[in-house]
Amino acid sequence: MSPEPVQTRIFEEEILSVSDVSLSFGGVKAIQNVSFDIKRGEIRAIIGPNGAGKTSMLNVINGFYHPQEGLIRFKGKARRRMRPSIAAAQGIARTFQNVALFKGMSTLDNIMTGRLPRLEKGIFGEIVNVFLQAAYLGPARRSELEQRKYVEEIIDFLEIQHIRRTPVGRLPYGLQKRVELGRALAMEPELLLLDEPMAGMNLEEKEDMSRFIIDVNDQYGTTIALIEHDISVVMDLSDRIIVLDYGRKIADGTPGEVQSNQAVMDAYLGVPHE
Amino acid sequence: MMFFLEVTISGLMAGVMYSLVALGFVLIFKASGVFNFAQGVMALFAGLTLVGLMEKFGLPPWAGIMATIAVMILLAWLIEFLILRRLVNQEHIILFMATIGLAYVLEGLGDVMWGSDVKLLDIGLPQGAVDWLLDDYNLYVEKLEVAAAVTAVIMVIVLAIFFQKTRIGRALRAVADDHQAALSVGISLRTIWVIVWSVSGIVALVAGIMWGSKSGVQFSLSLIALKALPVLMLGGFTSIPGAIIGGLIIGMGEKWAEIYMGPIIGGAIENWFAYMLALVFLLFRPQGLFGEKIIERI
Ligand SMILES: Nc1ncnc2c1ncn2[C@@H]1O[C@H](COP(=O)(O)OP(=O)(O)O)[C@@H](O)[C@H]1O
Ligand SMILES: [Mg+2]
Numbered sequence: 001m002s003p004e005p006v007q008t009r010i011f012e013e014e015i016l017s018v019s020d021v022s023l024s025f026g027g028v029k030a031i032q033n034v035s036f037d038i039k040r041g042e043i044r045a046i047i048g049p050n051g052a053g054k055t056s057m058l059n060v061i062n063g064f065y066h067p068q069e070g071l072i073r074f075k076g077k078a079r080r081r082m083r084p085s086i087a088a089a090q091g092i093a094r095t096f097q098n099v100a101l102f103k104g105m106s107t108l109d110n111i112m113t114g115r116l117p118r119l120e121k122g123i124f125g126e127i128v129n130v131f132l133q134a135a136y137l138g139p140a141r142r143s144e145l146e147q148r149k150y151v152e153e154i155i156d157f158l159e160i161q162h163i164r165r166t167p168v169g170r171l172p173y174g175l176q177k178r179v180e181l182g183r184a185l186a187m188e189p190e191l192l193l194l195d196e197p198m199a200g201m202n203l204e205e206k207e208d209m210s211r212f213i214i215d216v217n218d219q220y221g222t223t224i225a226l227i228e229h230d231i232s233v234v235m236d237l238s239d240r241i242i243v244l245d246y247g248r249k250i251a252d253g254t255p256g257e258v259q260s261n262q263a264v265m266d267a268y269l270g271v272p273h274e
Numbered sequence: 275m276m277f278f279l280e281v282t283i284s285g286l287m288a289g290v291m292y293s294l295v296a297l298g299f300v301l302i303f304k305a306s307g308v309f310n311f312a313q314g315v316m317a318l319f320a321g322l323t324l325v326g327l328m329e330k331f332g333l334p335p336w337a338g339i340m341a342t343i344a345v346m347i348l349l350a351w352l353i354e355f356l357i358l359r360r361l362v363n364q365e366h367i368i369l370f371m372a373t374i375g376l377a378y379v380l381e382g383l384g385d386v387m388w389g390s391d392v393k394l395l396d397i398g399l400p401q402g403a404v405d406w407l408l409d410d411y412n413l414y415v416e417k418l419e420v421a422a423a424v425t426a427v428i429m430v431i432v433l434a435i436f437f438q439k440t441r442i443g444r445a446l447r448a449v450a451d452d453h454q455a456a457l458s459v460g461i462s463l464r465t466i467w468v469i470v471w472s473v474s475g476i477v478a479l480v481a482g483i484m485w486g487s488k489s490g491v492q493f494s495l496s497l498i499a500l501k502a503l504p505v506l507m508l509g510g511f512t513s514i515p516g517a518i519i520g521g522l523i524i525g526m527g528e529k530w531a532e533i534y535m536g537p538i539i540g541g542a543i544e545n546w547f548a549y550m551l552a553l554v555f556l557l558f559r560p561q562g563l564f565g566e567k568i569i570e571r572i
Contacts, residue, residue, distance in 0.1 A: 062458065088460030100455035102448050113448050113459050116441050187459060 008254065009239055011039030014073075015191055015223050016061065021070030023056055030056040031067065032247040038191070043217055043224045045234045048244035049267060054227045055097055057244070058193045061225070062094050063087040074191070093189035095180045097196045097227075103169040107179050110168055111154060114186025115147040154182050158212060174205040181212065191223045192216065198230060206233065213237060231268075235259070243267065280413055281533050282526060287419035289525020290426045294481040295502040296509065296517035297433070298474040303511050304450040305470040306358070308369045312377035314499020316475060319384045320346055321482030321491040325395050326388035335397035339479070346475030347468075354467045362463070381496065390493075395486035422484040429480060430518055433473070437514070442469060450512070504552035510562025519563060524548045 017037040023030045031053045038044045046054045059065040061072060063082030071078050074090060093114070102110050155161055158178050163171060168179055177197055184192055197213070198206045210233055216222050228234050234241060235255045243251040243258060245267040251258050258264055295313060302310045323345050328338040357372050400417035407413040437443035448456040449466050457463065485495050501524070509520025531547040 064454070064457070083462070084457035085460050085462035085465075088458065094458050096454070096458075100452050100458070102451040102455060104451050105447070109444070113444060113456075113461075116445055116448075116459060116461060183455075183459060 011042045013040040015040040015075060017073045019071045021060060021067045023060060023065055023067040029247050034249045036242050036249065036252055038223060038225060040223050041221055042239040043226060043237050045226045045228060045238035045241045046244060047228065047234055047241060052244040053247040054244055055195055058094060058195055058227065062092050062193060088187060091190035092193065093184035093187040094193035095184050095195055095197060097199065099176045099180055101168045101176055101180055104167065106165050106167055107160060108151065108164045110179055111151045111182045111186050112147065114183040115151060151186055154185050158182050174201050185216065189222060191225065194224060194226045196227050196229065198228060198233060206230065210237060276412055281529050283415055285526035285529030286522055287423055288529065289522040290423045291481060291484060291498060292501050292505045292525055293518045293521025294426055294477055295498055296505040296521050297514065298477040299502055299506055300511065300514055300517045301470050301474050305446055305466055307366055308373060311370065311373040312380055313474065313478065313502065314496040315377040315380045316478035317482040317485065318493065318495040319380045320475065320479035321395060321486040321495060322384040322388045324483065325393045325491050342479055343476055346479055347472045350468050350471030350475050353471055354464055358467050359464060392490045392492040395483065395491050397483060397487065399487050418487055425480060429477065433514065446470065501548060504548040507552035508555055508563060510564050513562060513564035516562050516564040524551065527551050
């Protein structure tokens with residue numbers, strides 16, 4: 001396994017905190033009493049065996065799932081239930097474990113959807129805008145061009161110029177994951193949730209993706225929550241790690257701390273639970 | 275030859291009506307995967323509301339139409355608030371059932387509010403035959419039908435721009451493609467639903483006006499929804515151009531069948547011909563003319 005990063009980065013400001021969250025589906029307790037925080041600017045990994053509740057945790061954070069208990073505080077505002085569209089408007093973007101792209105659209109159009117200004121403004125504002133756009137007038141047109149420019153920057157950043165016009169349904173899996181990252185980046189998120197961004201990739205693709213994640217964190221200062229199975233990647237990238245097992249948090253700390261934690265080793269080596 | 279043209283034109287004009295209703299179906303199906311059984315009743319309801327408002331308050335046609343549009347938007351909002359929002363994660367069949375319920379509620383509501391007798395709708399659309407066609411070519415074409423066709427064409431162009439060029443259009447296509455992903459980029463399903471149901475309501479109003487001007491606003495209006503079904507089979511449930519072309523083909527085919535095959539086979543062929551045509555077509559192209567997906571969602 002890789003050594004600990006040479007320098008431990010220090011982060012002060014809390015961007016997200018999860019307190020005593022529990023979530024169950026009928027009898028299945030997907031998350032039990034989990035608490036942790038994410039600091040602004042850090043890369044926070046969430047690891048654990050399959051079915052540990054990692055994806056469910058992301059779903060709670062961006063409002064897909066509503067936990068029965070607990071509170072989530074994002075940028076100082078506490079809440080238990082959340083609508084995904086509002087989470088997005090507040091600055092949370094995500095990718096999915098099983099790529100969720102708009103298959104019928106091109107790479108460019110997919111990423112453009114990340115720039116759809118939040119429709120939360122209300123229907124009437126939208127209707128006015130429709131007329132402006134239909135007439136292709138002033139503000140609407142300018143803003144469309146500005147959006148487009150931002151998206152082109154992301155396309156350059158992710159090195160996917162050559163597939164701009166390709167319908168994403170035809171792209172290989174690795175590239176689809178990259179487009180999905182692009183769509184999330186287009187939202188200019190403050191918190192980016194990545195659910196197994198390297199699953200099913202070969203070594204080279206993994207290295208590319210790792211580089212993009214580091215660069216996003218570096219250049220845009222985006223806070224990242226990362227679910228990943230490849231332990232060496234996790235150790236390399238993350239500032240702190242949360243370990244989940246059977247819906248419970250069993251460890252939380254720097255890569256070094258987690259690595260030397262007996263409970264974690266047990267969970268990973270498959271020591272039977274009594 | 276003139277007679278053939280006359281039959282064809284009259285078929286196309288009827289087809290335009292079918293297209294309009296089918297369009298309403300397609301919009302809602304694309305955005306929510308729901309087959310809206312109430313689409314036909316919405317046309318009836320819109321027609322009744324328009325006549326009612328004009329009679330009760332002595333509104334001029336344009337004001338009546340504006341007020342009815344407002345009512346249809348309010349209705350869309352209510353449907354989202356009372357039904358869709360609560361059934362969001364249910365099976366499509368449950369939502370389908372809910373729209374059946376909605377159809378009866380709307381029918382009853384129209385009845386209670388405006389009475390159940392056949393009403394004449396006169397918003398000043400031209401009546402009678404187009405004179406120069408009749409005089410110069412001996413071709414009988416109703417002015418009303420021409421007006422309907424022109425209106426439908428304008429509607430379709432406006433809708434096409436709306437869905438291709440605007441952000442709402444992009445959002446709608448995103449929702450149609452992948453709900454979860456659409457939510458994750460911040461598209462509000464609720465807003466989108468209110469918008470598509472409003473647009474469908476307005477499309478229903480146009481259909482209601484056209485049909486009502488021709489044969490009066492009456493219950494049979496809600497039955498044109500049944501004619502939209504073969505149109506959808508032909509055009510595909512998710513394709514706007516499909517709904518248009520499908521409507522025209524069905525309208526035309528139906529009229530030809532009625533005139534040229536009717537006397538041979540026996541009466542009432544216009545009642546089942548559209549379904550026959552659609553069924554035969556389904557065997558060869560189950561996804562419809564322009565359909566993107568096999569109809570697996572209902
Ligand atoms: N929508 C759902 N309905 C029912 N059970 C679910 C749902 N989502 C997750 N679960 C259950 O919750 C548990 C945790 O799943 P998940 O969060 O996907 O784990 P992980 O991402 O760590 O592999 C599993 O037992 C899973 O079956
Ligand atoms: Mg998972």
